[in-house]
Structures are given as structure tokens and as C-alpha cells.
Amino acid sequence: MIDLDPTALAVEFLGGAVVGGCIGFATKKIAKILAIIVGVQLMGFRYLESQGIVIVDWNRLSAGLFGSSSVSTGADVHWIESILATLPIGIGFISGFLIGYHRG
Numbered sequence: 001m002i003d004l005d006p007t008a009l010a011v012e013f014l015g016g017a018v019v020g021g022c023i024g025f026a027t028k029k030i031a032k033i034l035a036i037i038v039g040v041q042l043m044g045f046r047y048l049e050s051q052g053i054v055i056v057d058w059n060r061l062s063a064g065l066f067g068s069s070s071v072s073t074g075a076d077v078h079w080i081e082s083i084l085a086t087l088p089i090g091i092g093f094i095s096g097f098l099i100g101y102h103r104g
Contacts, residue, residue, distance in 0.1 A: 009088045016092025017099075024100030 048054045 012088040013092035016089035017096035020093035020096030020098075021100035022096075023093075024097035024102075025104040026100075027097075028101045028104035 045054070045056050049056050
């Protein structure tokens with residue numbers, strides 16, 4: 001049987017919410033900066049391509065974005081216990097991340 005301590009659950013939830021909020025806020029700020037950088041690079045590529053300075057293979061460039069990846073499964077574990085152990089911090093992190101991302 002799994003021991004549930006309400007104090008430990010609350011601490012894990014609040015800790016996850018604070019960390020998630022900070023990461024969500026930072027993620028939105030970094031995403032805006034990266035979007036600007038990528039947009040400027042694509043405009044530069046289009047300009048250089050229109051001038052005949054470079055030749056960009058747009059099909060190969062976009063094919064690298066949608067590559068497949070395989071994930072291998074680990075050893076046999078008690079999956080219910082592992083889900084219940086990570087649930088409070090996971091829910092706190094996700095809720096804090098969404099709030100921080102929305103406010104950022």
C-alpha cells in the first residue's frame with residue numbers, strides 16, 4: 001500500500017508549480033527571441049537566393065524538421081506506483097508552466 005502524506009503532497013505540488021511557472025515564463029520569452037532570429041534567417045536566405053548568391057534546397061531543409069525518433073522502453077517497473085509518485089509534482093509543474101507561459 002502506498003503511504004500518502006498530505007503535507008509532502010502539498011510541498012511537491014507547490015514546488016512543481018513554482019518551478020513550472022518560472023520555466024513557462026522563461027520559455028515564452030526565449031520562444032519569442034528564437035522566432036525573431038529564425039524569421040530573420042529565413043528572410044536572409046530568401047534574399048540571398050533571389051540574388052542568386054546561394055541555392056537553398058527547401059525540401060531537404062524542411063525534411064530535417066520532421067524526422068522520426070524511436071524510444072526504447074526501460075526495465076519492468078511498477079507503473080502505477082511511479083505514476084502516483086510523480087503525479088503531484090507533475091500536476092504542479094504543468095499548472096505552473098501554463099500560468100507562467102500565459103503571463104509571460
